[in-house]
Amino acid sequence: MKRILLVAIFLMLGLAGSVAAQDVTTPEIPPSLEAQMTGLENITEIIRGLETETPVAHAFPTRAEVRQYIADQYREQLSPELARRALAFYVALELLPPGTDLTSLFIEVLGSQVAGFYDTETGVMNVIPVIGDDPGEGLSLTEQIIYVHEYTHALQDQHFTLDSLIDEGDIADHPDQLLAALALVEGDASLAMNFYTQQVAAANPLAALAILAEGVQAGNLLPPGDIPQPLLRELIFPYDTGLNFAMALFSEGHGWDLINQAFDNPPTTSEQIMHPDKYLAGEGAMPVDLSPVDAVLGADWELVWDTALGEFYLAEHLRSQLDRREALAATDGWGGDHIQVFVDDTDRVAWILKLTWDTPQDAAEFAQAYADFATKRGGETGTVDVADTTTCYIAATTICVNFDSSSISSAPDVSLARDLLLTQLN
Known part of the structure; x- marks a missing residue:
């Protein structure tokens, strides 16, 4: 049925x-x-x-x-x-x-x-x-x-x-x-x-x-x-x-x-x-590769999703903090992505996402919107600058973003989120 x-x-x-x-x-x-x-x-x-x-x-x-x-x-x-x-x-x-x-x-x-x-x-x-x-x-x-x-x-x-x-x-x-x-x-x-x-x-x-x-x-x-x-x-x-x-x-x-x-x-x-x-026009998703993260996560984490997120679900992610217009505008130039989601034996969740965009302008618009999104979800907890274009936003879970590469990670703590993101930057 x-x-x-x-x-x-x-x-x-x-x-x-x-x-x-x-x-x-x-x-x-x-x-x-x-x-x-x-x-x-x-x-x-x-x-x-x-x-x-x-x-x-x-x-x-x-x-x-x-x-x-x-x-x-x-x-x-x-x-x-x-x-x-x-x-x-x-x-x-x-x-x-x-x-x-x-x-x-x-x-x-x-x-x-x-x-x-x-x-x-x-x-x-x-x-x-x-x-x-x-x-x-x-x-x-x-x-x-x-x-x-x-x-x-x-x-x-x-x-x-x-x-x-x-x-x-x-x-x-x-x-x-x-x-x-x-x-x-x-x-x-x-x-x-x-x-x-x-x-x-x-x-x-x-x-x-x-x-x-x-x-x-x-x-x-x-x-x-x-x-x-x-x-x-x-x-x-x-x-x-x-x-x-x-x-x-x-x-x-x-x-x-x-x-x-x-x-x-x-x-x-x-x-x-x-x-x-x-x-x-026959325009599909552009392929996006993720670098291995096994060395960072170890045996305690299980890979449960290895797929593309897509424009709809990416916009829904943003809508947890931004309004509909902002979320749709920020994701309108989506070109492709690759996400991996992991869980540990206590059902905590970690993930790594890499995106590509139709134009550099689309990437810049998403970066600005995602910074707003991540700041709003973190409230007054604060941010940690890992590098010039990499920032971690600390809340109940931590999100780290490298805006140059449109790479995003999330984990229960800042050190794991940071290390996950760094696997995609080396």
Whole structure:
């Protein structure tokens, strides 16, 4: 059930299965509802320009059954080691505090967000009413819109094999690449859904009010109010920024051709999603190498991430101290990076990051913004100048920065952070 676990960027792969394969409530489907779903599928085919190759089966689990299934899947398949690894990434970027119970957090978020889903493993459309558990004689306007979105996923899967895109090789070890792939999938489906919504609104100007009223009455289509904002933005990114990406490709190609081609040549960085012109120009990430750090860390530290951070996650890191505008402006010229994250046996986190930029001006803008970021997080604790262009900012953890090389390190104490950084300067 990869489709509904999108928020768990690192955890969703491998949590496969279908609620339809469990003991679920299977109400008798009225002919009117069957006819409506068939009509929506035909409309989706026309909008998206793809034909159904194999009839898609339907399941009608209750919301409670889906929530229980999600909880069971996480608790059964999410090992403590995988959760520890994922948390280390968020803690390194200062997006979540140490000790966060990721399993419970993701179960809460996903359980509140279920509004229907297509299962790539079984090819089953799971239809979940917005209000109550009985689909009744027909889908409401909101449910129709959701259905079009999810049926687009069925068409994508039949034509492009979604598992080959989001469950291929070691993509789960590269969060930025996975986020970009998800943005293609969700942006495409969101664009088809938007076209359907526009058709409905053109035929019925009061449709927007009906959708709003259904959402208010349901009360279950918004995320929990206490969800950490970085996770919320990570959840939303494939949909809203992915939609902008899909719109750019649709406009450039005067139709769906470029989007279809993107499934064979998918975006590989969040930068390409945030700046579609870079994808269209074939501009990917520049390679960045890190020097070995084993001699500094020793056997007490375990490497848990060795990947690219990417523009989205770098901006999120800055947003822990800077406002949205400052963070996005500072990372706009991202050209590539390489990050390694380590944990010790007490779950303390250390990391080393090296960046490259499109232009020297971009590097200078990031350096200024990162100095502001590091100063704000340190409060009155102070700074230590290690060299002319290297400064350590001391707070609960220490961050050291060499602005000439765009190298950054972080560790629980200043000596380790400094020594980590020096490995990249020799």
